[in-house]
Amino acid sequence: MIWIFPAVAGLLIVYFAMRSSRFRRFAEPVLSILVALGLVLAFVVWMREGGAESNDNDPPPFTQNRPVILPEEIALEGLQFTRNRPDTSYRVTGTVLNRSAANLTNFNLTVTLEDCPNDTCKTVGEDTALILARVPAGREQAFETFFTFPNRFGTEPSAPKWTTQISNIRGVAAQ
Incomplete structure (x- = not known):
């Protein structure tokens, strides 16, 4: 349900950017910086939670001493x-x-x-x-x-x- 707020904000930004060139000049650099910060933040969270590593709760890989069929x-x-x-x-x-x-x-x-x-x-x-x-x-x-x-x-x-x-x-x- 929280996705509604960013969707409404996005629609409002697009609407005001189409209506006012002054708003467009202000909104483009601000939005670019916000998107870049969001991506950096998402990457930091992903690295902190071990996105590049396997989780300790993952089952061990399938191992067997002998193949099922030789x-x-x-x-x-x-x-x-x-x-x-x-x-x-x-x-x-x-x-x-x-x-x-x-x-x-x-x-x-x-x-x-x-x-x-x-x-x-x-x-x-x-x-x-x-x-x-x-x-x-x-x-x-x-x-x-x-x-x-x-x-x-x-x-x-x-x-x-x-x-x-x-x-x-x-x-x-x-x-």
Whole structure:
């Protein structure tokens, strides 16, 4: 309810500033100084109350000795890489198997594409995708995603070699 007083004062100042040039010459510097003092005062109050620090009443950050799901507990099966449009994109399908005791929610899948003609490999590129997979403990689920690699337009690797890595696994304890 106290906000009504500054709102009415603001409207009166605008009204008188529009009606009188003499008032405008007086009001502009005074209002500028008052606004600057208000901002300095707000900053001092914020610093004094610990705005830059965490409060002692805040809950401690989430810590756990062991991640809910380890990368070794996630298996990818039946991965198929299909060239997509544009030519630098690949559609990837497969199945994720959750071998942990927790429910899987998501993970990052990093894929490295190498071209290995005559057993001499040259890295084409690497891409990472977030896989949203809500897989209960001990179950499996199909997934699909897309990866993009910086190969030349229209040129497909003659002997592609795919390397995958799972990271940033998120899960919740099974109930």
